[in-house]
Amino acid sequence: MIPFRNSLPYDIQMNEVYASECPFCGQSHIRLPLKPSEIEQLRGGGIMKRPIVFPCCHTRLQLVDADGDYLLADRPLRS
Ligand SMILES: [Zn+2]
Numbered sequence: 001m002i003p004f005r006n007s008l009p010y011d012i013q014m015n016e017v018y019a020s021e022c023p024f025c026g027q028s029h030i031r032l033p034l035k036p037s038e039i040e041q042l043r044g045g046g047i048m049k050r051p052i053v054f055p056c057c058h059t060r061l062q063l064v065d066a067d068g069d070y071l072l073a074d075r076p077l078r079s
Contacts, residue, residue: 003076005076005077005078005079006072006073006074006075006076006077007070007071007072007073007077008023008070008071008072008073008077009069009070010032010039010066010069010070010071012036012039015035015036016031017031017032017034017035017036017039018030018031018032019032019054019071022054022056022057022059023077023078024054024056024057024059025054025056025057025059027056027057030054030055030056031055032052032054032055033052033053033055034050034052034063034071038050039066039071042063042064042065042066042071043065043066043067048064049062049063049064049074050062050063051063061073061075061077062074062075
């Protein structure tokens, strides 16, 4: 079970994945270097880990799971 504080809310618009807010620098509406199909693979277990780099502040994050609303990271994103 991944704790809630490791979760990052996302939206899909026009086949692009957006985070509503970057947990590291606070910038809003960040387009993530991730495809909706990759979120499906994270959800289904097709890929176990997917590193992403935030375009706003270049923070590197390892995604380990997802659901319909949240991406789940391997470390806390909120306190
Ligand atoms: Zn950022």
